[in-house]
Structure formats: C-alpha cells, structure tokens
Amino acid sequence: MLSCRQQISRLLFRNASTLARVQAAGYVEVQEEQGDLLRYPQVWLRDNCQCAECFHTATRARKSHWERGPLNIQVSQVAYNQEKEQLEVLWQDKHKSAFDISWLRERDFGEAARKRYLEEVYKPSAQLWGKSEFEAVRREFQYQDVIHQDAVLRDWLEALAVQGFAILKGAPNDINVAKHLAKRIGYIKRTTYGDVFEVKSKPNAGNYAYLMTPLPLHTDMPYYEYKAGINILHTLVQSESSGGANTLTDGFNVASQLQKLHPEHFEVLRSVPVNWFDIGHDGDDAKPFHSLWRAPVICLDVDGRITRINQNTTKRDSRFSISLEQAVSWYKAYDKFLETAQSEAVEFKTQAGDVFVFNNLRMLHGRTAYEDAPGNKRHLVGAYVDWDIIYSKLRTLKFPNAKD
Ligand SMILES: [Zn+2]
Known part of the structure; x- marks a missing residue:
C-alpha cells in the first residue's frame, strides 16, 4: 500500500513556483510560491467550472444542471500552468477545466479570505x-x-x-x-x-x-x-x-x-x-x-x-x-x-x-x-x-x- 506522501507525489505536478495536487479526501490543493495554501473541494471546482460549456460569461450564470449528470466526478489529474497562471483539471469523464489563480484566490475557503469578502463586499x-x-x-x-x-x-x-x-x-x-x-x-x-x-x-x-x-x-x-x-x-x-x-x-x-x-x-x-x-x-x-x-x-x-x-x-x-x-x-x-x-x-x-x-x-x-x-x-x-x-x-x- 502506498503511503500518503507517495500518493500525493504520484499526482503532483511541479513547476518552478506554484504547485497543485489532489488530496485523497476529495480536495485539490494549490501551494503558492509565496506560501499561501489554497484548498478547494473537487465537487466545488466541478460545480464552478468556467469553461463555455459550463458557464455563460455574459450573464455570469452557471449552466451545469442535474440533467447533465452528477457533479461528484473525480479529478483525474491536476496541473498548475505557470505561463497562463491557471489551475488545470482533467476529470475522469475527460472534461477539462481551467481556473485563473486570481479567481481562485478570491474564492479561498480560508477564514481570512471569507471574512474579507463578507466585510468588504x-x-x-x-x-x-x-x-x-x-x-x-x-x-x-x-x-x-x-x-x-x-x-x-x-x-x-x-x-x-x-x-x-x-x-x-x-x-x-x-x-x-x-x-x-x-x-x-x-x-x-x-x-x-x-x-x-x-x-x-x-x-x-x-x-x-x-x-x-x-x-x-x-x-x-x-x-x-x-x-x-x-x-x-x-x-x-x-x-x-x-x-x-x-x-x-x-x-x-x-x-x-x-x-x-x-x-x-x-x-x-x-x-x-x-x-x-x-x-x-x-x-x-x-x-x-x-x-x-x-x-x-x-x-x-x-x-x-x-x-x-x-x-x-x-x-x-x-x-x-x-x-x-x-x-x-x-x-x-x-x-x-x-x-x-x-x-x-x-x-x-x-x-x-x-x-x-x-x-x-x-x-x-x-x-x-x-x-x-x-x-x-x-x-x-x-x-x-x-x-x-x-x-x-x-x-x-x-x-x-x-x-x-
Ligand atoms: Zn466545464
């Protein structure tokens, strides 16, 4: 049986600075170069996929719905694209998502980020x-x-x-x-x-x-x-x-x-x-x-x-x-x-x-x-x-x- 560390390293994609990885518990982590660790539920990432098939930008509206299948599809692979500054996710049903790091940061589940949003916005x-x-x-x-x-x-x-x-x-x-x-x-x-x-x-x-x-x-x-x-x-x-x-x-x-x-x-x-x-x-x-x-x-x-x-x-x-x-x-x-x-x-x-x-x-x-x-x-x-x-x-x- 693989240790937790080995599991992570198998899925880990590393680049010069920021790295992204899948966690067994159903989360995706993005470790930023300057220290911030961002964590998101996989199901939330899928729910909020920003691709044209899943999200209608002009009306800021989510297009995904139940008729298209359940949201709890597992992540197959994650990577951080340094050039585009995006988290890229490949899902087990072959769907692909990409999330800007700035967009992700604003939606950080950490307490400080949530507090900031609730008080400022x-x-x-x-x-x-x-x-x-x-x-x-x-x-x-x-x-x-x-x-x-x-x-x-x-x-x-x-x-x-x-x-x-x-x-x-x-x-x-x-x-x-x-x-x-x-x-x-x-x-x-x-x-x-x-x-x-x-x-x-x-x-x-x-x-x-x-x-x-x-x-x-x-x-x-x-x-x-x-x-x-x-x-x-x-x-x-x-x-x-x-x-x-x-x-x-x-x-x-x-x-x-x-x-x-x-x-x-x-x-x-x-x-x-x-x-x-x-x-x-x-x-x-x-x-x-x-x-x-x-x-x-x-x-x-x-x-x-x-x-x-x-x-x-x-x-x-x-x-x-x-x-x-x-x-x-x-x-x-x-x-x-x-x-x-x-x-x-x-x-x-x-x-x-x-x-x-x-x-x-x-x-x-x-x-x-x-x-x-x-x-x-x-x-x-x-x-x-x-x-x-x-x-x-x-x-x-x-x-x-x-x-x-
Ligand atoms: Zn999508």
Whole structure:
C-alpha cells in the first residue's frame, strides 16, 4: 500500500513556483510560491467550472444542471500552468477545466479570505455605539454633495451601514427632498402610508406619530415582514417650543449589552414572537390596511449576528399568541431591554433643512413632546428605502467593475 506522501507525489505536478495536487479526501490543493495554501473541494471546482460549456460569461450564470449528470466526478489529474497562471483539471469523464489563480484566490475557503469578502463586499460591519460615543460616531454631510457627488453618496451610505445614522445639512425647503434622496439611492419603498409620509400634528390623527405627545423609542413598521430599511426624515419646519427633539438609541448595542449582561433575557427576546399590528388607513388614496407580523424583539441572522430590532409600544398587539409562562418571562426581559435602551438614548434637535436618516432595522428613535403655535407648525416629510437597494448601490459605487 502506498503511503500518503507517495500518493500525493504520484499526482503532483511541479513547476518552478506554484504547485497543485489532489488530496485523497476529495480536495485539490494549490501551494503558492509565496506560501499561501489554497484548498478547494473537487465537487466545488466541478460545480464552478468556467469553461463555455459550463458557464455563460455574459450573464455570469452557471449552466451545469442535474440533467447533465452528477457533479461528484473525480479529478483525474491536476496541473498548475505557470505561463497562463491557471489551475488545470482533467476529470475522469475527460472534461477539462481551467481556473485563473486570481479567481481562485478570491474564492479561498480560508477564514481570512471569507471574512474579507463578507466585510468588504457583502456588508460592512456595524460599529455599535452607546450614549457616551454619540458625538464620536455622528456624521454629517451636505445634502447637495450627496445629490451631486458619488464619493459623498458612498460615504453617506457607508455611515448608514456602519454607524447606523447620519445627518444631512442644507436641504432646500421642498417637500420632495426625501423622495429625491430615495431616488438618488435607487427606489423609494412604497408602503401603506404612500410614497412619502408627512409628520405633523393633525386633527383626528390616524397614527400616534401625528400627535404632539412624546413618541417613545421605537422602530417603524415591526408589523411588516419586509420592514423599511432606512427612514429618511426631512425637517421642513421645526418646533420653536422647547420640545420636538429627536431621541435615538443604537438597538444593536442595547441587544448586545443584554446578551453580555443578561443572557437569559436576551434569549427570551430573541426567541419569543410578539404580534405587531397596524390597522387603519393612510396615504394618498386612504386605502384601509390591516398589517400583522409575528417576530421577536431581537432577530438574528444566519451567522447568529443581531440583524433586526422590533420595538414599537404603540403597535404591539394585546393579542400575544404565546403560552402564559412565556408571557411572564417576556415582560421581565422586555423591561430590561427598554431600561437599557432608555439609559443609552441621546437627544438632539434637528433644524429646518436637516435630513435625519437612520437604519430602521437597528436604531430606536423617538421624539419629545412639543407645542405647535400659530405660525409655527412642526412639519417633517419622511420616506423609506430598503437595504437591498442601499447595499446594491453601495457595491456599485465601491466596485464599479465587478464582473462576478
Ligand atoms: Zn466545464
């Protein structure tokens, strides 16, 4: 019986620098001259063969499919072509593949390469902040720069992804500002409130936000499965009364603190679904709506990271479709969550011409009570955009030449 080393050397093709070899366990290794060892499952290489028969370059689409036979065909031979800088694979069914080393490097299964891709291309990491860090993380941009300069647009979108909020200064006194910003990113998110919504005190208000009372810390639309990604709030008229200030807390930071200091409460808020609801009518055409979504206060993504916070006292249903015991422990955990959120909340007051934009999946926002006066009626116009649209725009700005 051959030793492992002998097996490898039989399959090994060596050249002056980089070498490639098949491993018995079903992997192909490429040992680069400068030390990096790249390893790929054979089945993955076959699945991602870049030849014209297997891959349609113009549409960046894989053409291989089950009708053409299973993917788990064994490698017959591998070689590294120094001149073309390609890994060449001959398969047992005589199919041939060639992979550029640069293409392979970008798809390295090693931890560092995966992390780099997820942070640089997929989504920038959130920088969590508490009350004491607010001034340090606060970013401001000029409205006109965001509209006219791609580099500033990119910085603004990155701030929304990383710090979770930013303030634009110098917007004109125009009710279309929020709409223009949404279009500058891509597409506005149309909701049951219309394309845009006006926040001002209204007689016979259909929504709690349209009263002059304080608005407790909340996220918008927890009762939507596809909840709005960012909230763009343009201040046209600010209240001259002492109130009308914005309150803001980083909900991811609150959840993260809870996870460290009160893991049992975190677990409850992560797992117990709450019924969020909104019933009424609004928007240009005043169509009636009846929105419902069951979801925990803290939602995690596939990697176990905090991805969405749901909190809105005014939109939390008295119907709680869980067991008696769960309800009692949920209230204890929720109390701690709100206490932490309140203790980490900052307060600031936007001025006319400011556009306050924040991540609605992450930030809890609210406002203090105010008083309208004749000749001074607080007036904000808001619009939403989804994160799918924002991340896509951000990537096109960061990687304008991306091919696949
Ligand atoms: Zn192929």
